[in-house]
Amino acid sequence: MSQPKYLQVIDYLMDLCKEKSANDPIPSERxxxxxxxxxxxxxxxxxxxxCRKNILYRDGNKGTFVSPRKQQPAVSQPAPAAKxxxxxxxxIYMDTFYSPDNVRPVQRALELSDNDxxxxxxxxxxHGDTPLSVEExxxxxxxxxxxDLGSLGALxxxxxxxxxxIRRTRLVPVMLPGKYAKLLEVKLESxxxxxxxxxxxxxGKPFLYIQTYFNxxxxxxxxxx
Amino acid sequence: MSQPKYLQVIDYLMDLCKEKSANDPIPSERxxxxxxxxxxxxxxxxxxxxCRKNILYRDGNKGTFVSPRKQQPAVSQPAPAAKxxxxxxxxIYMDTFYSPDNVRPVQRALELSDNDxxxxxxxxxxHGDTPLSVEExxxxxxxxxxxDLGSLGALxxxxxxxxxxIRRTRLVPVMLPGKYAKLLEVKLESxxxxxxxxxxxxxGKPFLYIQTYFNxxxxxxxxxx
DNA sequence: GAGTGGTCTAGACCACGTT
DNA sequence: ACGTGGTCTAGACCACTCG
Numbered sequence: 001m002s003q004p005k006y007l008q009v010i011d012y013l014m015d016l017c018k019e020k021s022a023n024d025p026i027p028s029e030r031x032x033x034x035x036x037x038x039x040x041x042x043x044x045x046x047x048x049x050x051c052r053k054n055i056l057y058r059d060g061n062k063g064t065f066v067s068p069r070k071q072q073p074a075v076s077q078p079a080p081a082a083k084x085x086x087x088x089x090x091x092i093y094m095d096t097f098y099s100p101d102n103v104r105p106v107q108r109a110l111e112l113s114d115n116d117x118x119x120x121x122x123x124x125x126x127h128g129d130t131p132l133s134v135e136e137x138x139x140x141x142x143x144x145x146x147x148d149l150g151s152l153g154a155l156x157x158x159x160x161x162x163x164x165x166i167r168r169t170r171l172v173p174v175m176l177p178g179k180y181a182k183l184l185e186v187k188l189e190s191x192x193x194x195x196x197x198x199x200x201x202x203x204g205k206p207f208l209y210i211q212t213y214f215n216x217x218x219x220x221x222x223x224x225x
Numbered sequence: 226m227s228q229p230k231y232l233q234v235i236d237y238l239m240d241l242c243k244e245k246s247a248n249d250p251i252p253s254e255r256x257x258x259x260x261x262x263x264x265x266x267x268x269x270x271x272x273x274x275x276c277r278k279n280i281l282y283r284d285g286n287k288g289t290f291v292s293p294r295k296q297q298p299a300v301s302q303p304a305p306a307a308k309x310x311x312x313x314x315x316x317i318y319m320d321t322f323y324s325p326d327n328v329r330p331v332q333r334a335l336e337l338s339d340n341d342x343x344x345x346x347x348x349x350x351x352h353g354d355t356p357l358s359v360e361e362x363x364x365x366x367x368x369x370x371x372x373d374l375g376s377l378g379a380l381x382x383x384x385x386x387x388x389x390x391i392r393r394t395r396l397v398p399v400m401l402p403g404k405y406a407k408l409l410e411v412k413l414e415s416x417x418x419x420x421x422x423x424x425x426x427x428x429g430k431p432f433l434y435i436q437t438y439f440n441x442x443x444x445x446x447x448x449x450x
Numbered sequence: 451g452a453g454t455g456g457t458c459t460a461g462a463c464c465a466c467g468t469t
Numbered sequence: 470a471c472g473t474g475g476t477c478t479a480g481a482c483c484a485c486t487c488g
Contacts, residue, residue: 004476028454039478044455061454061485132393168352171396171418171439193396193418214396229457253473264459269474286466286473 005038009046012036017055017066025063026056092122092134092183106138109198110206124183131215134180138209166200176213184215192216230263232340234271237261239323242280247293251281254289278342278366280321317359317408318347321366331363334423335431342366349408356409356440363434391425401438409440417441 009032016026026032029047033040047064050056057067103118112118121137176190197210234257241251251257254272258265272289275281282292321344328343337343346362397419406413417438424433 006476030454039480041479042477045476047455058455061456062487063454166352168357169439171420195396214394231457255473264461266460267458270457272474283474286475287468288473 005042006045006049009036009038009043010050013046013050014055020066022066024066026066028063092124103138106209109196109209110138110140112140131184133212133214134183135213136211138211139207168198168200170196170198172196174213176216180213184213184217186215186217190216230267231270231274234261234263234268235275235340238271238275239280242291245291247291249291250288251291280342280366315349315351316346317349318345320345328363331434334421334434335363335365337365344368358437358439359405359408360438361436363436364432368432391429393423393425395421395423397421399438401441405438409438409442411440411442 012032013026020026027035029040029043032047033043036043047056051058051064055067056064058064106118110118119139121135123135123137125132125135172194174192174194176184176186176188176192178188181188181190192213192215195210195212195214197208197212198206199208199210201207237257238251245251252260254265254268257272258268261268272281276283276289279292281289283289321342323340323342329339331343332339332341335343342365344364344366346360348360348362350357350360399417399419401409401411401413401417403413417440420435420437420439422433422435422437423431424435426432
């Protein structure tokens with residue numbers, strides 16, 4: 001036996017999946033066994049393995065179906081190279097401003113004086129089309145160079161700073177600002193918890209200050225336990 | 226049949242593992258089948274499942290053995306290199322456990338069944354000597370391989386998963402569990418906000434579930450604005 | 451009632467190690 | 470030669486769903 005039979009069945013099923021669409025049924029285990037002239041248990045082993053890999057799924061006693069996935073990774077192939085997940089980020093607004101009125105706490109957190117210029121970025125985080133949160137990202141304008149502004153690459157990857165720097169978090173119960181209600185697709189003035197993040201460089205210098213408003217629908221509060 | 230036989234075998238083997246040490250051999254499939262008076266294929270199904278969960282491992286045609294790991298030494302580790310910056314993390318506890326009582330929500334979040342084996346890591350985050358938060362990190366034991374456990378490197382860098390995967394956050398007002406009061410150096414039963422994180426791979430498969438209890442002293446609540 | 455997946459049996463042969 | 474895991478068979482009964 002050059003190749004185990006159940007691996008042949010897996011190949012057969014993978015080909016079948018390519019021809020089929022998401023949620024299409026595949027033949028029953030008994031049917032496949034008869035078609036390929038082998039035992040049901042052998043077929044079953046292959047189907048179970050593909051179910052574990054989320055290529056197929058079972059639905060009760062109704063049958064087995066093709067999983068809805070973008071790209072079916074080949075089974076015995078190297079890494080599937082899952083490029084982009086489903087999370088997305090959208091820049092809503094970006095500016096630098098001077099002598100702001102309502103951001104004294106931000107300036108204090110960044111250890112800036114009242115007349116330092118701030119950079120501000122407002123970003124919407126989505127999971128698919130579901131809005132998760134709005135982030136207000138502040139930094140001293142000095143920290144934001146032209147390359148960053150051009151590509152927004154570095155600033156968009158906040159986790160880089162979160163990972164490398166010193167991070168301090170605070171959770172603040174607030175009312176959702178009306179201007180974000182539409183973005184988050186919730187009603188005006190919903191009660192939310194805002195997460196304030198203070199991120200410093202490894203040397204301890206304030207670098208970013210982020211206020212995140214979570215969508216209370218997709219990040220719901222639960223009651224006390 | 227109240228409980229499938231192969232689940233009985235899993236129970237039997239889990240108990241057996243508790244008595245044995247790492248790398249001890251377990252009886253052969255045929256032997257177990259004879260002892261428990263059931264078919265070898267039934268025993269085999271149980272053994273295969275525990276191998277997938279890294280509770281057991283096979284070694285060629287020599288036999289099946291208890292995986293090194295299980296109940297890891299509790300309590301703290303060597304100081305995890307507070308090189309850059311002042312933030313540090315300390316492993317408090319680590320184990321894999323079966324049939325847990327209080328973690329049904331975690332199992333549901335990870336889309337596991339009640340009898341799947343969970344991996345649990347409890348970690349204290351410090352800023353200098355100031356405790357910031359305690360994280361309870363859960364994953365399916367299947368996801369945790371020996372390399373990860375040896376170094377704890379990959380699992381310790383949660384931001385890698387947070388960056389590459391799909392992340393969903395929820396904020397839950399709770400009372401701080403008494404067992405963490407000392408770690409966080411706050412009084413018993415403080416009101417805190419717990420952050421629940423659900424991290425999935427880019428393909429959408431649940432991977433990590435993290436509950437973070439913040440120290441209300443260093444992450445204080447502010448009043449409504 | 452017919453079809454599905456879920457479980458289980460009592461055998462079998464193989465390739466591969468150890469003794 | 471013997472024991473191990475790896476594979477495979479040809480049946481079987483069950484609980485469940487659907488028409």
